Amino acid sequence: MSRSVRLNTLATPDDTVARSRAVRDRPPRRSRRHPHQREAVISLDTQVIDNPISGERIVIHENVSGPGRLAWELVLAPGGRVPSSHAHPAQEERFTVIEGRMRFRVGLRPIVAGAGTTVVVPPGTVHSFANAGPDPARVLVTTDPALEMAALLETAAAMAREQHAAGRALPRVLDLALFMCDFEREVRAPYLPVAPVRLVMRTLARLAGALGRDSRYRRLRPR
Known part of the structure; x- marks a missing residue:
């Protein structure tokens, strides 16, 4: 996992200072920019x-996620699929x-979508998805509102890596x-009544804490 890979470029009139002898010997270029104008920072x-x-x-x-919204790109390998059907109680996914x-x-409706197709999942709707082709699928996803969806995605992947290993x-x-309790606002199990499931999950989470079994899971959570 790579986090916060930042590329910044910034040019000013001082950048005309040569970086090598060959560059120093080259006639200086004329700049059409105002002497005090800076180029835009690319982040x-x-x-x-x-x-x-x-x-x-x-x-x-991160730089295209607007206020209250998370934008993310999903690349799904051939045969890949979300681990299980689920619902987001208060979030729309596009x-x-x-x-x-x-x-x-989406709900009970199956949809096969090709390039250029947008599928909208309203809040609270049970849904699942999978790659339906022989090649990797690339999908742009927006989650609105974002809530803690980024942490959910990172934690779920960390748990999957630990499970796979x-x-x-x-x-x-x-x-x-513990996961279901941490992300109650972001995800819930499909079709089952919310209140009994939440009670069971919270009871098990308290048991994990009392027994000290939550330390491994907490290490998987992003800081």
């Missing part, structure tokens, strides 16, 4: 998250396919309970 902030179980590579573009073909299920088919129950 690129990205956060790359890899999930070895789902086949997802997520690139969060998927725009850039390359490849995707298969969505241990060779387990399923995540640890207590880790899953």
Whole structure:
């Protein structure tokens, strides 16, 4: 994972100072800019998250995420899919396919989407998605409002990497309970009644803390 990779370029009139003898001997170029004008700063902030179980590579573009909204790019390997159906209680997700073909299920409606197609998932709607083609699929996703979605994506991928390294088919129950409690606003289980599920998850999360079993999960959480 690479976090906060920043590229800054800044030019001023002082940049005419030569960097080598050959450059020094070259006649100076005339600048059409005002003597006190600076070129724009180009800033690129990205956060790359890899999930070895789902086949997802997520690139969060910090510089295009507007106030209250998270913009991220999803690259899904052939055969890749979101681990399970889920819903976001208070967030709308918008998927725009850039390359490849995707298969969505939004509620009970199946959708196959090619390049240029946008699929909108309203808040509280159960949905899932998968790569429907032989090549990697590239999708632009916006989550509105963002809430803690970036932390959710990073934590889910860290749990998947730990699960993959241990060779387990399923995540640890207590880790899953802690995850569901930490991100109650961002995700919920599909089809099941919210209140009983939340009660069970909170009880298991308290048990994990009482037994000291939450330390491994907390290490997976982003700072």
